[in-house]
Amino acid sequence: MLDWKWAREHPEVVEESLRKRGMEPELFRELVGIDERRRSLQQEVDALRAERNRLSKQIGQYKREGHDPSQLLAEVQEISEKVKELETLLKEVEEEWKAKLLLLPNLPHESVPVGRDEADNQEVKRWGEIPAFTFQPRPHWEIGEGLGIIDFERAAKIASSRFAVLWKAGAMLERALINFMLDVHTQKHGYTEVFPPFLVNTQAMIGTGQLPKFYEDLYHCQDDLHLIPTAEVPVTNLHSNEILREEDLPLRYVAYSACFRREAGSYGKDVRGLIRQHQFNKVELVKFTRPEESYQELETLLQDAEEILRLLGLPYRVVVLCTGDLGFAAAKTYDIEVWIPSQNRYREISSCSNFEDFQARRANIRYRLKNGSLGYVHTLNGSGLAVGRTLVAILENYQQEDGAVIIPEALRPYMHGMEVITPQFEVK
The missing domain is CATH 3.30.930.10 (Bira Bifunctional Protein; Domain 2)
Structure with a gap:
């Protein structure tokens, strides 16, 4: 498969290489879109996990100081349910991205002559x-x-x-x-x-x-x-x-x-x-x-x-x-x-x-x-x-x-x- 990080950073090169192969770049563009959604979901999950960890530490501090942590516990529970929901969606998006990435061909070396067949x-x-x-x-x-x-x-x-x-x-x-x-x-x-x-x-x-x-x-x-x-x-x-x-x-x-x-x-x-x-x-x-x-x-x-x-x-x-x-x-x-x-x-x-x-x-x-x-x-x-x-x-x-x-x-x-x-x- 392609080095996706490089491909994502050089879309014009990838699209031109695919055209040289006689392919339109729709699959690649679809992959870029799925990848953007995947990364957005990952960022959202990471942010929620970080917030959950912050609140969990605060709950411990509340307990040590004798404060009521029930409100914080409810927030942590709500975040955990949201994380679980997003993780399921993220897994589905990642599986779709990986499956489609396997269908993308290699890119021709610069020395390969351009031709149709x-x-x-x-x-x-x-x-x-x-x-x-x-x-x-x-x-x-x-x-x-x-x-x-x-x-x-x-x-x-x-x-x-x-x-x-x-x-x-x-x-x-x-x-x-x-x-x-x-x-x-x-x-x-x-x-x-x-x-x-x-x-x-x-x-x-x-x-x-x-x-x-x-x-x-x-x-x-x-x-x-x-x-x-x-x-x-x-x-x-x-x-x-x-x-x-x-x-x-x-x-x-x-x-x-x-x-x-x-x-x-x-x-x-x-x-x-x-x-x-x-x-x-x-x-x-x-x-x-x-x-x-x-x-x-x-x-x-x-x-x-x-x-x-x-x-x-x-x-x-x-x-x-x-x-x-x-x-x-x-x-x-x-x-x-x-x-x-x-x-x-x-x-x-x-x-x-x-x-x-x-x-x-x-x-x-x-x-x-x-x-x-x-x-x-x-x-x-x-x-x-x-x-x-x-x-x-x-x-x-x-x-x-x-x-x-x-x-x-x-x-x-x-x-x-x-x-x-x-x-x-x-x-x-």
Whole structure:
């Protein structure tokens, strides 16, 4: 959430930032009004409590001096009833204010380009050569089904659409990618590996900004638990309600998890294939940093995610999201988009974001400076990478005319030396 004291003192900045996001500032103005009422009620309650305390002391003095305190007692009783009434009203106003504050998005960083939607995102760089095929490249679902390594029909039978079963070499490739990514990030980039729960409570979802905004996109379970849409949620909340030491920052974590998304707003999008699934695997990078270091850490986070694609020899580009396409909790985001030959375009495979102190305030993650004062950390995260989309990119970019798929050299040690996937792995 926003630093409300700062936001209240800089309303013009907040309103202009919201307009850059494509939002009118009505919610913010409503919050300002509720906050003014909240503070007015608090002042009234405080004044009444002070008067009650003054009268209570006077009652004691009256008793010691032998005077009749009945009039004062009646006044104290009347004030107590008024305080109780106002405290109830204050609690209601505070709850309304807190609930609406959770719906206010983060403000874009000054370096984020202003734009309406993804068409206004700005390309930062490209890497790799787009493959030139002597045949018409096939989509990954045709490649996978032809090799017998991807099965959508059986997945729909046991679950529903937007699920897949991976067989033999397909399952091996998925597992190889997970282990490869984890090894690169832990052994080369210095991240600490974490294996988190795949279910989290409501407060964890609030902490990273999934709730209440994205309720319809989540799978909700019993006992106040929700299936995670990304490992960002459990890993970021590992330090909720904690005070970290300044000398320990930055903290860098990497986690594999399955991810679960209802894709409530994606009707008709990427209906076939693995691009948009209800369940998918991802390797996530999460950082906790000092505020003054967070944007440099964003650049290194981006580089760490990019290197996975470079090692796999997959062509990609990087775009910086404009204000209108920026995620709810992010202050700045880079998207990495990998080349998908069958679609003749780049598709998102990673988002690397700096949330500044937006998530830290929601999850109460602070750090103690060397001078003893407390501050909120900045949190960052990025996909390092989305495993299913990486598998898609490998199948399509390394496809051969005879239907086989070459395995990138970097993955071969994780595939028991296998160099090519051929139809011999077809499930009978």
